[in-house]
Amino acid sequence: MTQTVTQKIMALNGAEAIAEAMRQINPDVVASYPITPQTIIVERFSEFVADGLVDTEFVAAESEHSALSASIGAAAAGGRSMTATSSQGFALMWEMLYIAAGMRLPIVMAVANRALSGPINIHCDHSDSMGGRDSGWIQLYSENVQEAYDNTIQAIKIGEHQNVRLPVMVCMDGFTTSHAVERIDVLDDNAVKKFVGEYHIDHPLLDVDQAVTYGPLALPEYYFEIKMQQIEAMTNAKPVIEQVSKAYGSISGRSYGLVEPYNMEKAELAIVILGSTAGTAKSLLDDLNDPRLGLLKIRTFRPFPTEEIAANLRKCKAVAVLDRAASFGSIGGPVFSEVRAALYDEPKRPQIVNYIYGLGGRDTTTDMLKTVYDDLDTVAKTGKPDPVQRFLGLRDD
Amino acid sequence: MIKKMKLRDIAGSTEHLTCGHRLCTGCAEPVIVRQVLHAAENPVVVANATGCLEVATTIYPYTAWKVPWIHSAFENTAATISGVESAYRALKRKGKIDKKINFIAFAGDGGTYDIGLQSLSGALERGHAFLYVCLDNEAYMNTGIQRSSSTPRGSWTTTTPVGEKIVGKPEYKKDITEIIAAHGIPYVAQTAPSHWMDLMTKVKKALKVEGPTFINVSSPCPRGWRSEPEESMRLSRLAVETCYWPLYEVENGVWKINLKPKKKPIEEYLAPQKRFAHLLKPQNKHIVEDLQRRVDERWETLQWKAEVSQQRSQQKQQQQTSANPTSQ
Numbered sequence: 001m002t003q004t005v006t007q008k009i010m011a012l013n014g015a016e017a018i019a020e021a022m023r024q025i026n027p028d029v030v031a032s033y034p035i036t037p038q039t040i041i042v043e044r045f046s047e048f049v050a051d052g053l054v055d056t057e058f059v060a061a062e063s064e065h066s067a068l069s070a071s072i073g074a075a076a077a078g079g080r081s082m083t084a085t086s087s088q089g090f091a092l093m094w095e096m097l098y099i100a101a102g103m104r105l106p107i108v109m110a111v112a113n114r115a116l117s118g119p120i121n122i123h124c125d126h127s128d129s130m131g132g133r134d135s136g137w138i139q140l141y142s143e144n145v146q147e148a149y150d151n152t153i154q155a156i157k158i159g160e161h162q163n164v165r166l167p168v169m170v171c172m173d174g175f176t177t178s179h180a181v182e183r184i185d186v187l188d189d190n191a192v193k194k195f196v197g198e199y200h201i202d203h204p205l206l207d208v209d210q211a212v213t214y215g216p217l218a219l220p221e222y223y224f225e226i227k228m229q230q231i232e233a234m235t236n237a238k239p240v241i242e243q244v245s246k247a248y249g250s251i252s253g254r255s256y257g258l259v260e261p262y263n264m265e266k267a268e269l270a271i272v273i274l275g276s277t278a279g280t281a282k283s284l285l286d287d288l289n290d291p292r293l294g295l296l297k298i299r300t301f302r303p304f305p306t307e308e309i310a311a312n313l314r315k316c317k318a319v320a321v322l323d324r325a326a327s328f329g330s331i332g333g334p335v336f337s338e339v340r341a342a343l344y345d346e347p348k349r350p351q352i353v354n355y356i357y358g359l360g361g362r363d364t365t366t367d368m369l370k371t372v373y374d375d376l377d378t379v380a381k382t383g384k385p386d387p388v389q390r391f392l393g394l395r396d397d
Numbered sequence: 398m399i400k401k402m403k404l405r406d407i408a409g410s411t412e413h414l415t416c417g418h419r420l421c422t423g424c425a426e427p428v429i430v431r432q433v434l435h436a437a438e439n440p441v442v443v444a445n446a447t448g449c450l451e452v453a454t455t456i457y458p459y460t461a462w463k464v465p466w467i468h469s470a471f472e473n474t475a476a477t478i479s480g481v482e483s484a485y486r487a488l489k490r491k492g493k494i495d496k497k498i499n500f501i502a503f504a505g506d507g508g509t510y511d512i513g514l515q516s517l518s519g520a521l522e523r524g525h526a527f528l529y530v531c532l533d534n535e536a537y538m539n540t541g542i543q544r545s546s547s548t549p550r551g552s553w554t555t556t557t558p559v560g561e562k563i564v565g566k567p568e569y570k571k572d573i574t575e576i577i578a579a580h581g582i583p584y585v586a587q588t589a590p591s592h593w594m595d596l597m598t599k600v601k602k603a604l605k606v607e608g609p610t611f612i613n614v615s616s617p618c619p620r621g622w623r624s625e626p627e628e629s630m631r632l633s634r635l636a637v638e639t640c641y642w643p644l645y646e647v648e649n650g651v652w653k654i655n656l657k658p659k660k661k662p663i664e665e666y667l668a669p670q671k672r673f674a675h676l677l678k679p680q681n682k683h684i685v686e687d688l689q690r691r692v693d694e695r696w697e698t699l700q701w702k703a704e705v706s707q708q709r710s711q712q713k714q715q716q717q718t719s720a721n722p723t724s725q
Contacts, residue, residue, distance in 0.1 A: 028487035031480060055491060057483035062519030066476035069516065072469050073444065073480025079487055081480070099469050205465040206485055206494060208440035215468035216455035226457075 005251050007185040014148045014177035015040030017184055018084070018110045018170065021152035023048045024192035027108075028079030028199065031059035031070035036122045037174040038086040038112040064089035068096040068107075075105035076214045078204025080156070083107065086174060087114035090128040094135075100167045101136025101230060103215060106159030107167040109137075110152060113275065113324075114174040115360040123361020124174040126275065130325040130334045136230050138168040138237055139302040141274040145182035147299075148172040150254055153187070156196045157244045163236040173276040175361065191251055234303045241300055258305035260297040261312050267294025269376040270313060270350075272321045272339050274298040277357070277364050284366040293373050298335065306342040313343060316350040317380035320372050322392070324358045332356075332389050351385045357392035368393050399601045402594065407435050411463070418461035419453040423619040423626025425633060426450050426532050428590045430503065433530055434464065436600035441499045442485075444478035446508030447471035449539045450532065472512035475520035475529060478502045482525045499604045500527035505616075506547035507537045510573045521580045521609045528603045528610045531573065534618035542621045546571040550691070551684040552672050554621070559675045564684065569691065577611045578647045584610040586646035588655075591633035595644050595655055602648070615642045623671030635666040640696040645703070651710045652703040660696070663689045 012020060019041050022030065030049075032042045042060075049058045059074075061067035064085050074081040085093060090111060100107050111129050115121040129139060138158060142148040148170065155168040172178055187195075203212045218226055242257060249255025260278075263285050264270065269292060271281055278297040285293055296312050298305070313319050321340070323333020331337060332354035343349045355372060358364045372392065379385055413434040420427050426449060434441065442465045445451045451468045454461040469477045478500050488494045504513055509531040517529060536554045537543040543556040549570045553559050557566035578585045583606045588596040596614065603610035615636050617629035624632060636642035637658060644655040664685060667673040676685050 028491075029480060029483045031483070055487060057487045059479060059483050059523065061476065061479075062515060062522070066473060066479075066516045066519055069469055069473035069476035070480030070483065073467065073477040073482075074484040075480075076467055077442075077481040077484035077488075079484030081484070095470055096473070103469070205442050205467055205481055206488065206498065208442065208465060208496060208498060211463055211465045213455050213460035213462055213466045216457045216460060217452045218457040222457050 005188050005191040007187055007252070009183060010186050011181050011183055012145060013040065013179050013181045014142070014145045014172045015112065015179065016044055017145045017149040018152050018172070019044035019048070020186060021149050021192070022082055023054055024187070024189050025080070025082070025153065025156055025196055026054045026193070027056055027082045029057050029059060029071065029074035029081040030083065031061050031067045031074065031081070032083050033061050033064045033067045033085070033089060035064070035086045035089040037114060037178040038084050038089070038110065040178065041084040041110055041112070064092045065096060068093045068100060071107045072096060072100050072103065072105055075107050075201075076103065076205050078199075078201055078206045080199035081107050082109065084110035084112070086112040087116055087128045090132065091116060094132065097132050097135035097137060099215070102226070104165045104230070104233070105167060106165055108152065108155045108159060109167065109169050111169050111171045112174040112178040113171050121360040122174070124176050124324070125359045125361070126171075126324040127326070129169060129171050132169070133302055133334060136166065136234070137302060138164075138166055138234070138241075138300070140168065140170050140300055141298065142170065142172040142177060143276055143278045143297060145177060145180065146184045146254070147256065148177060149184055149186065150248065150252065150256070153192055153195060154244050154248050157247075158237065158241055160199065161240045161244075164233055164240050166230070166233050166237060171275070176276045185252070185254075187252060195248070195251060238303050238305070256299050257308070258300040259308045259312060260299060262295040262297065263291070264294035264296060264312055266291040268292045268317045269373055269380060270294040270296055270316045270319050271369065271372060272296045272298065272309070272313070272319060272335065274301060274335065275324060277322065277324070280364060280366055281369050284369050287366070301335070304338055304342075309339055309342045310346055313339075313350060314346045314348070318351040318353070318376040320353050320355055320376050322355045322357050322372070326356050326359065351379045351383065353379060353385045354389045355392045356389065362393050364393055399598050402436075402597055407597075410435050413441075413462065413464045414454065415461045415463060417459070419456065420449060421620055421626070423617070423629045424449070425534070425590050425616040425618070425629050429530070429532055429596070429614050429616055432590060432593050432596050433501065433600050436597035437499055437501070437604055438601070439497045439499045439604070440464070441501050442467070442481055444468070444474050444481065444500070444502045446474040446502075446504035446513060447539075448505040448508055450503055450505070452539065471508055473516045474502045474504045474508055474513060476516040478527050479520040479523060479525040482527055502527060502529045504529070504531060505538070506531060506533045506535060506545050509533070510547045510571050511545055518580065521577065521582050521611070524608055526607050526609070528600065528612065531611070531613045532616040533613055534616040534621060535570070536621050538618050538621040547573065550688060551676050551681070553675065554672070564675060564681055572695070574613045581650065582609045582611065584646070584648055586611070587613045587642065588644055589615045589633045589637050589642055591630045592637060592644060592656070599646060602646075621672065623674070624669055628669055632666070632669060635661070639663050639666045639692065641666050641692050643696060643699055645699060651706045652699065653707070654699060654703050663692055
């Protein structure tokens, strides 16, 4: 892919990279509340505000619930609005997640994924954002710092698209990505400004001459149709995410689809994963250099890329879906359930198993992933997926 | 200075909350809202907490509001309007908006005294320029009359029933007006719709302030107070005349009582409301006495605060004048 704008090489951690993207986006309002491991985002952004590098009104809210409420007010008013959170803060926002989506406000929120209490734990898993998967937000998962930066800029464009108008979460793994310094390419400020364009909504609250009512009571006669419009908007988002990715690729040289296949051309045994552990899997695959083994990384979890996943996995003999969130009492983790459902209509389905991994920041190494491929080999040979749900990296003492 | 209003001018000004809404007969909320909006001189944007006012005025696809209006949830009206106001400041700075706009939040006592207190406190502390109006009907009326921290001691509600052992709400009403005043914001007031001139003057004062302001309004509720719909304004007046609901304001730290009535006994306020019917029985006389004692104490404290803060303010002014005699 050709790169058309100059880029600066920077050493940033994921949180700083997102803050840098936010500086370049220069939103009208950022309302946020600190929480580990997201805090660096609000700290860096506060510095940009204090130094006059952005035109943003920074609302240092007294809770995440209020942070998202203020973001909703700002977006409805006619301002581009962004926020960031993690874990318990995400949980406290829960009520407002649905309202932001139901009001069709294209707020962009960075999520530094972190485990949920109890017991309290500050390290990475995907329990927070996975729990919000049905809230009506688009969800992009980032593998590394570069993707966290790139996804933040693209999220603005995706959410604000006329056919979409939905809030977008940009997820990155807490600490693993949020606090890891990596070498990334940063676009020129003007290129970002041009790429995201001006924020526009058709009926802003601040247009006092054309008074509108935001957030009315919708009874059984209308509620369903309003939800139907949200369902359609999410369907519309799929091609928009790809278009935006292509347009972003034309200026940056980096383009991401809904999913990223890695070594999948001839793969018989595949791992499906999202977030930073995809990078660990890539490293393992590079070392093993075995065309039978592949990886499918999911970048867009909402809208769920059903066809793309089926198309990538249909020729495999055995597939392992790795979930960094438990769904207590369910058949498997949230990613597993949906990937498995995506394969249901295939005439010849691969054997499929689920691994719950990395809860509360438990490290997942290449050696552990190697055992998954070894297990898949057995599953493929025996044709038996039992047990369907497995656990990777549990202590045995 | 606030220009004195004339009824004729108000009658001729535009209605911003239209008829056709579904609030109950005798509900004071639309009366208060109309008084507030008639007093506003600039265009306004309204945020509304979940509650009677919200559900009864915006039943999709209809709306009774002729001003921009937003409702997002119950406990976050102050946070929501703080976001709207922040966007306004950002867009104004960028030259995308030039109009002067006032921001007004409406919430009930549930959304103010209880579930929304945190977000209100946060927004006040952050200094957003908005007026927060609490429509205090002293219980969760929208869900069917459950106690709030604003419900007065002794009152019947569906969660403080009049039982064999416990007679109505055992606890006192929370003094939210003083809690808000403790934030040290530029303007805090308490008023009642029966005293419309007082109410509208206070709204005008509040909207002139470049910062957070708060007005607590007593809002009679015939359904919850078990009173006759035509009695609402008389009850509002009785709340003031018994000194149960003093009309006062706190302007830049100076307390001022706007009306010093010839104090009527609390029974006159309690008697027309069946939520207090049990209190008038001889065995519950002590609760009424306790309520009277409480009213008296708070009225005395309020007068003391007014006296002390006004004296202090005058002393400060004199000191400044003598320090800078030429700056007159």
